[in-house]
Amino acid sequence: MKLQTQIPLKKETKNQIAYQSKILLLGSCFSENIGDKLSYYKFQSAQNPFGILFHPKAIENFITNAINKKEYFSEDFIFQNEIWHSFDAHSSMSSVNQNDILKNLNSTILATNRALKEASHIIITLGTSWVYRFIETDTIVANCHKVPQKKFLKELLTVHEIAEGLDAIIMLLKSVNKDISVTFTVSPVRHLKDGFMENMQSKAHLIAGIHQVLDTQNVSYFPSYEIMMDELRDYRFYAEDMIHPNKTAINYIWERFIETWFSDDTSATMKEIDLIQKGILHRPFQENTEQHQQFLINLEAKKEKIQKEFSFINF
Numbered sequence: 376m377k378l379q380t381q382i383p384l385k386k387e388t389k390n391q392i393a394y395q396s397k398i399l400l401l402g403s404c405f406s407e408n409i410g411d412k413l414s415y416y417k418f419q420s421a422q423n424p425f426g427i428l429f430h431p432k433a434i435e436n437f438i439t440n441a442i443n444k445k446e447y448f449s450e451d452f453i454f455q456n457e458i459w460h461s462f463d464a465h466s467s468m469s470s471v472n473q474n475d476i477l478k479n480l481n482s483t484i485l486a487t488n489r490a491l492k493e494a495s496h497i498i499i500t501l502g503t504s505w506v507y508r509f510i511e512t513d514t515i516v517a518n519c520h521k522v523p524q525k526k527f528l529k530e531l532l533t534v535h536e537i538a539e540g541l542d543a544i545i546m547l548l549k550s551v552n553k554d555i556s557v558t559f560t561v562s563p564v565r566h567l568k569d570g571f572m573e574n575m576q577s578k579a580h581l582i583a584g585i586h587q588v589l590d591t592q593n594v595s596y597f598p599s600y601e602i603m604m605d606e607l608r609d610y611r612f613y614a615e616d617m618i619h620p621n622k623t624a625i626n627y628i629w630e631r632f633i634e635t636w637f638s639d640d641t642s643a644t645m646k647e648i649d650l651i652q653k654g655i656l657h658r659p660f661q662e663n664t665e666q667h668q669q670f671l672i673n674l675e676a677k678k679e680k681i682q683k684e685f686s687f688i689n690f
Contacts (some may be wrong), residue, residue, distance in 0.1 A: 394418060
């Protein structure tokens with residue numbers, strides 16, 4: 376008896392992710408779920424240099440600024456609730472010290488410029504089509520930083536605007552790195568603060584916009600949202616807030632991602648690293664036993680084997 380419909384995924388053959396790959400992840404909080412997995416398995420990866428960016432315009436703006444090496448100045452920040460913020464970045468980049476946020480954003484921009492030129496893969500996770508326009512400057516912001524809502528206009532990006540923005544992102548990336556592999560996905564996290572119907576409309580715009588780009592550009596799409604909605608269509612796969620995927624759902628989507636993007640050799644190395652990671656976390660009842668000392672010797676041998684093959688890996 377078949378109790379689940381499964382989305383057919385085509386194995387990626389040209390641009391598979393390997394341990395030699397350099398991966399940059401941008402976008403919503405789900406990109407950090409995948410980024411954390413890549414980090415755990417010791418891939419050369421980085422995620423959200425400016426913090427979580429929820430919508431396409433914020434990501435387009437960040438990539439544009441990184442490629443152009445934008446320099447931030449003190450007048451670019453706002454002071455809200457005793458903290459300095461940038462409308463271009465997530466609140467995780469904010470600081471009580473203006474010099475700190477200034478230095479941090481400028482150094483991050485330069486680091487991202489280098490990362491974009493060196494990356495073999497970029498994975499962009501789109502979260503929402505809803506954006507907020509700061510009335511005073513008539514600009515769409517990445518984060519409102521709890522500035523009173525009356526100072527913003529809430530807008531829904533059209534499918535055309537999203538496709539146009541994604542086209543711009545691809546052209547910008549290819550202008551500095553013609554061989555970069557670009558993958559888009561839609562976050563399975565539901566933005567219910569916008570409303571139930573509004574969230575569905577938002578996700579539909581994202582999916583339609585991405586598929587317009589897929590028809591004209593040589594980029595990839597991974598169906599994170601569709602897997603959550605179809606294969607995991609049960610509230611037992613959600614966290615307690617009934618909005619975010621829980622650990623089981625994240626692991627399931629990650630396994631489907633592995634099936635699509637990783638070779639058998641890479642998967643085998645990941646299993647070795649998983650054993651090492653679990654060994655590092657292991658806490659014995661008696662540390663001084665001969666059995667545990669032998670366990671530590673074997674663990675070190677496994678580390679040395681991996682590090683001999685991949686010199687950039689550190690445990």
